[in-house]
Amino acid sequence: MDVLVVGAGDVGRWFGDAVDATVTFADIDEEAATEAAEAIGGRAVPLEGDERFDAVCLAVPMRYVATAIAEHAPRAQEAVLDVSGVMGPALEAMAEHAPARERVSLHPLFAPERAPGSIAVVEDSPGPVSAALLEALEERGNDLVETTAAEHDEAMESVQAAAHAAVLSFALAADPAPEGFETPIYDGLSDLVETVTGGTPRVYADIQETFDGVEAVANAAERLADADADGFESLYREAATRWEGSRHDSSGGDDA
Structure with a gap:
């Protein structure tokens, strides 16, 4: 062939x-x-x-x-x-x-x-x-x-567009921590930032242009920013419930 x-x-x-x-x-x-x-x-x-x-x-x-x-x-x-x-x-x-x-x-x-x-x-x-x-x-x-094409393209709104936007938003919003101040969550996000920013910018831009997702991340961040303590707790529980029982597979890599 x-x-x-x-x-x-x-x-x-x-x-x-x-x-x-x-x-x-x-x-x-x-x-x-x-x-x-x-x-x-x-x-x-x-x-x-x-x-x-x-x-x-x-x-x-x-x-x-x-x-x-x-x-x-x-x-x-x-x-x-x-x-x-x-x-x-x-x-x-x-x-x-x-x-x-x-x-x-x-x-x-x-x-x-x-x-x-x-x-x-x-x-x-x-x-x-x-x-x-x-x-x-x-x-x-x-x-x-x-x-199916519809299932795939809809999934990419979360799997790629929203995920990349969330990681890049953290990279733009946070400052590198002084040595010794890292937490497991911070280290995990730092590793994701390194993976995403080690790719090709145009590829990530194409994903954002093709799939919706960044708006959802921005809206979620705005909800958190506007919430008082009780509202934050409510959003925390909403997030935990939304992801309860989900399976995470860490075998993948840079999916851009």
Whole structure:
């Protein structure tokens, strides 16, 4: 099987290395495409071209995914996939521009350097080519989580947008503590700040632009700021009840 990966960033390289296929990279940065190809033993082609492949995977920033699908879906003979991180717009674009192809949206819920991990999957139009690619990802130790575009994109409002906004708000509001004054909660938040601020700012900005979430964090902070002691206790209990029984899995990494 031959696969074209459009986008030679970290996620595109991860996908190309994780699947059992002959992989070709294309990127607006031709040098990046060449480096990605050399790293996994593939090849690079110009971003504009008419060569066709069994499958095309769009590994571009989420703000560009619909446009990229429109441009590159015709290069797919059998399947179109994306790993952009937003599913609704991606799958809508696939249905419009690749109606007769297999169509699958993937979202690795981890930073590529922390692979393997959980991958959200929507098989909008499954078939043998996409099934083989998914099987290869599973064989690499990834856990495929079946979902819907609506469920995924709604979850990302909390999992990514609100979570990132809360961590960055703490980073902007708090001062580094003098040595020896740290508490377990402060240390935990400091570790999260280091993880988030060690990423790519544009990626986090894209998430905030794509998914609602920051407004909810701002509203919650305002409620806390306006509450008297009794009101604060009430909000504390509300938060505890809201999260009672939730399962926390610390195996993931930078999910941006």
